[in-house]
Amino acid sequence: MKLAVTGKGGVGKTTIAGTLARLLGRDGIRILAVDADPNYNLWTSVGIDAAAAQTIKPLLEIEELVRERTDTPLVELMGSFFRLNPRVDDLASKYAVEGPDNVSLLVAGTVNMGGQGCMCPSAALLKSLINHLALEGDEAFIMDMDAGIENLGRGTTRGMDLLLVVVEPGMRSLETLDRIKGLAEDIGLSRVVAVANRVMDEEDRSVVSKYLASREIPLIGVVPYDNELRRADMSSQAPLDYCPDSSAVRAIHDLKTSILDYLRDLLPSAESGS
Ligand SMILES: Nc1ncnc2c1ncn2[C@@H]1O[C@H](COP(=O)(O)OP(=O)(O)O)[C@@H](O)[C@H]1O
Numbered sequence: 129m130k131l132a133v134t135g136k137g138g139v140g141k142t143t144i145a146g147t148l149a150r151l152l153g154r155d156g157i158r159i160l161a162v163d164a165d166p167n168y169n170l171w172t173s174v175g176i177d178a179a180a181a182q183t184i185k186p187l188l189e190i191e192e193l194v195r196e197r198t199d200t201p202l203v204e205l206m207g208s209f210f211r212l213n214p215r216v217d218d219l220a221s222k223y224a225v226e227g228p229d230n231v232s233l234l235v236a237g238t239v240n241m242g243g244q245g246c247m248c249p250s251a252a253l254l255k256s257l258i259n260h261l262a263l264e265g266d267e268a269f270i271m272d273m274d275a276g277i278e279n280l281g282r283g284t285t286r287g288m289d290l291l292l293v294v295v296e297p298g299m300r301s302l303e304t305l306d307r308i309k310g311l312a313e314d315i316g317l318s319r320v321v322a323v324a325n326r327v328m329d330e331e332d333r334s335v336v337s338k339y340l341a342s343r344e345i346p347l348i349g350v351v352p353y354d355n356e357l358r359r360a361d362m363s364s365q366a367p368l369d370y371c372p373d374s375s376a377v378r379a380i381h382d383l384k385t386s387i388l389d390y391l392r393d394l395l396p397s398a399e400s401g402s
Pocket residue numbers: 135136137138139140141142143144325326327351352353354355357358359361376
């Protein structure tokens with residue numbers, strides 16, 4: 129299962145992605161959490177301690193690695209030339225930092241942009257990582273992305289099973305959804321779902337759900353506004369460690385169940401279960 133979390137800046141992507149990762153990890157799934165936000169801070173919501181976080185070296189900022197992996201030779205196949213995808217299968221075991229609950233974290237770091245339709249090596253390596261990272265049946269990949277998937281160029285999320293868009297009640301956040309959905313369609317990613325975050329009341333919920341219904345995007349979770357999450361952030365703790373019984377964490381738990389339900393047809397273990 130490969131899952132990407134996206135949405136406007138500040139909507140709660142990192143909070144939700146990190147908490148989801150650990151909740152899935154507790155189900156016995158090995159989770160590779162990938163932080164693709166240039167201001168990487170997913171480690172905080174996963175609950176990796178600051179000392180371990182200090183040792184993180186964002187993958188795309190290791191120049192030698194990027195050069196070595198993306199400088200792949202052209203190969204000839206049936207009269208045409210192709211560039212091989214950079215090798216990525218060993219990156220997680222070499223560079224991921226271990227966190228709690230079966231979660232390990234790989235920090236991608238900043239993609240050096242080269243303008244429109246960026247073919248820069250770091251973007252190529254990130255795409256390859258997403259598209260060609262092989263997962264076993266009991267593994268999952270969760271990526272926390274900054275606002276625009278378009279920032280990374282087309283094809284970045286092609287290898288994803290599900291794009292989870294975090295929205296909050298408000299037009300600025302909801303309108304990013306249209307762009308994201310358009311892009312997802314362009315790359316043939318059909319599973320786009322939304323979670324509403326920071327929902328205060330029934331009216332908030334209804335605004336979001338009407339908007340989503342008009343765009344035919346399923347709303348698969350609702351996370352209430354919860355001060356405990358802010359306090360967790362202020363005390364530099366993961367929500368799951370600071371306020372495991374808070375209403376927001378409980379809602380993320382329900383979100384996890386909905387995601388597994390939604391992806392049931394993809395998950396081999398679902399059939400062999402009860
Ligand atoms: N449901 C919520 N209720 C209250 N505060 C929240 C909620 N979700 C997120 N926050 C707070 O909002 C801030 C931004 O969240 P974050 O997950 O970093 O957003 P993003 O990754 O989308 O930029 C953090 O301080 C976080 O604790």
